[in-house]
Amino acid sequence: MRTIELTYPHTLGFEELPETVCAIGFFDGIHSGHQQVIQTAVDEAKNKGMESAVITFHPHPLVVLKKGTEHVQYITPMKEKQELLQQLQVDRLYIIKFNQELSKLSPQTFIDHFIIGLNIKHLVGGFDYSFGHKGQGNMENMDEFTRGQFSYTTIDKVLSNDEKISSTRIRKLLQSGLVEEANRLLGHPLKFSGTVIKGAQRGRELGYPTANLELHKEALLPKPGIYAVCVIYKNEVYEGMASIGTNPTFTADRKDLSVEVNIFDYSNDLYGEELQIEWHRYIREEVKFDSAEALIAQIELDEKNIRNYFSE
Ligand SMILES: Cc1cc2nc3c(=O)[nH]c(=O)nc-3n(C[C@H](O)[C@H](O)[C@H](O)COP(=O)(O)O)c2cc1C
Numbered sequence: 667m668r669t670i671e672l673t674y675p676h677t678l679g680f681e682e683l684p685e686t687v688c689a690i691g692f693f694d695g696i697h698s699g700h701q702q703v704i705q706t707a708v709d710e711a712k713n714k715g716m717e718s719a720v721i722t723f724h725p726h727p728l729v730v731l732k733k734g735t736e737h738v739q740y741i742t743p744m745k746e747k748q749e750l751l752q753q754l755q756v757d758r759l760y761i762i763k764f765n766q767e768l769s770k771l772s773p774q775t776f777i778d779h780f781i782i783g784l785n786i787k788h789l790v791g792g793f794d795y796s797f798g799h800k801g802q803g804n805m806e807n808m809d810e811f812t813r814g815q816f817s818y819t820t821i822d823k824v825l826s827n828d829e830k831i832s833s834t835r836i837r838k839l840l841q842s843g844l845v846e847e848a849n850r851l852l853g854h855p856l857k858f859s860g861t862v863i864k865g866a867q868r869g870r871e872l873g874y875p876t877a878n879l880e881l882h883k884e885a886l887l888p889k890p891g892i893y894a895v896c897v898i899y900k901n902e903v904y905e906g907m908a909s910i911g912t913n914p915t916f917t918a919d920r921k922d923l924s925v926e927v928n929i930f931d932y933s934n935d936l937y938g939e940e941l942q943i944e945w946h947r948y949i950r951e952e953v954k955f956d957s958a959e960a961l962i963a964q965i966e967l968d969e970k971n972i973r974n975y976f977s978e
């Protein structure tokens with residue numbers, strides 16, 4: 667997949683771009699609903715003998731439109747979004763920078779630059795996709811803007827338990843610790859990456875070394891607690907257990923959260939390495955124990971439960 671970043675007014679020469687069938691949306695999470703939109707574009711591209719493309723935006727429109735929002739935490743940070751799009755066999759990804767200028771474009775200018783201008787011959791969007799200043803353009807009034815240059819398909823909402831699958835719904839599930847339900851709606855496990863940094867060097871003394879992760883500010887964390895996870899490191903997948911919390915057994919009044927993972931059946935140094943964590947199951951809350959021994963006994967139990975979970 668080729669990734670091309672665009673900022674309005676972009677400077678690409680139109681003629682060098684292939685004709686594409688393109689899915690458009692913010693697509694945070696690339697959840698099952700998004701996957702239908704993207705899959706439709708990929709299938710239609712194959713039918714037409716064209717390349718498939720996705721247009722997405724960065725950062726989240728809220729960062730620009732809502733004062734005081736510095737960071738949005740994404741269900742799929744850009745690295746994971748790109749991996750999922752690659753798996754869906756998307757040929758090119760256009761990432762349009764969402765800034766003040768972009769938010770003020772008329773729907774027609776947006777279409778002229780980013781749909782007709784990118785040589786898109788067929789556009790696929792979800793039923794609630796909107797574009798242009800104040801979202802004045804949408805899939806219902808699209809005919810007003812196509813200039814007869816492209817056709818389009820609108821994908822209806824995808825439901826689960828009679829309710830629309832949406833990024834907002836998935837965020838709420840993750841924040842309540844319901845990762846299995848969130849993963850079901852996503853159609854893949856929640857996943858993000860981080861770099862291994864030094865912690866308090868206490869884990870090894872407890873018998874459970876934990877790789878502490880420095881995360882990208884943009885990764886949405888699930889609810890604090892203990893989780894069954896998979897760790898992807900250098901293309902290998904390991905099982906393990908992770909803790910998101912403040913280590914209350916050893917520290918009082920800490921506010922910042924650490925994310926740390928003990929990898930099963932592994933014993934090498936990982937400092938400075940990049941790990942990807944897949945979140946599979948919420949196990950329990952983090953507890954303040956009276957002694958390190960009591961914590962160790964609990965972690966031994968966690969290990970047993972989590973190994974059981976993975977073997978089932
Ligand atoms: C599976 C697991 C469960 C944990 N549960 C708790 C807990 O309930 N309470 C707590 O204070 N710390 C808990 N921790 C965090 C440990 O306190 C932490 O890993 C340890 O202090 C090592 O920290 P370090 O990596 O900074 O050396 C847990 C860690 C793991 C891997």
Ligand SMILES: Nc1ncnc2c1ncn2[C@@H]1O[C@H](COP(=O)(O)OP(=O)(O)O)[C@@H](O)[C@H]1O
Binds near residue numbers: 862866870874931
């Ligand atoms: N099975 C393992 N899981 C996690 N980290 C491991 C493992 N085996 C070795 N390590 C290494 O040990 C480090 C964690 O040990 P720990 O005593 O908890 O130190 P720190 O407090 O710096 O995280 C990891 O960063 C990694 O380099």
